[in-house]
Amino acid sequence: MTEPISQRELRNDSGRIMRELDEGRSFVISRNGRPIxxxxxxxxxxxxDTRVALAGFTAAPAIDFDTFRRDVDATLDQExxxxx
Numbered sequence: 159m160t161e162p163i164s165q166r167e168l169r170n171d172s173g174r175i176m177r178e179l180d181e182g183r184s185f186v187i188s189r190n191g192r193p194i195x196x197x198x199x200x201x202x203x204x205x206x207d208t209r210v211a212l213a214g215f216t217a218a219p220a221i222d223f224d225t226f227r228r229d230v231d232a233t234l235d236q237e238x239x240x241x242x
Contacts, residue, residue, distance in 0.1 A: 160184045162193070 161178075163185050168175060175185060175197070184198035230236075 160186055160196070160198075162186045162188060165189045165194075168197075
C-alpha cells in the first residue's frame with residue numbers, strides 16, 4: 159500500500175519511514191500538496207513471518223511420517239549412483 163507523505167514528514171520521520179520501507183511499504187512524497195516522487199523498497203523479503211506461516215498451517219491435516227517416507231521412496235529415485 160502506498161502512503162502519501164509530505165516532504166516535511168520525510169525529513170522529520172525518516173526513521174519510521176525507513177522501518178516501514180523494510181516492511182515493504184511504499185510512499186508518495188509531496189511538496190506543497192503536489193506529488194513529486196515515489197519512495198519504495200528495492201527488494202521484498204522472500205521469507206514469511208513465522209506467525210503468518212504458523213497461522214497458515216493451523217488447519218492442515220497431521221502428517222503420518224511413515225506413510226510420507228514410503229510415498230517419497232516409491233516416487234523418487236534416491237540411489238546414490240549418478241544417472242547416465
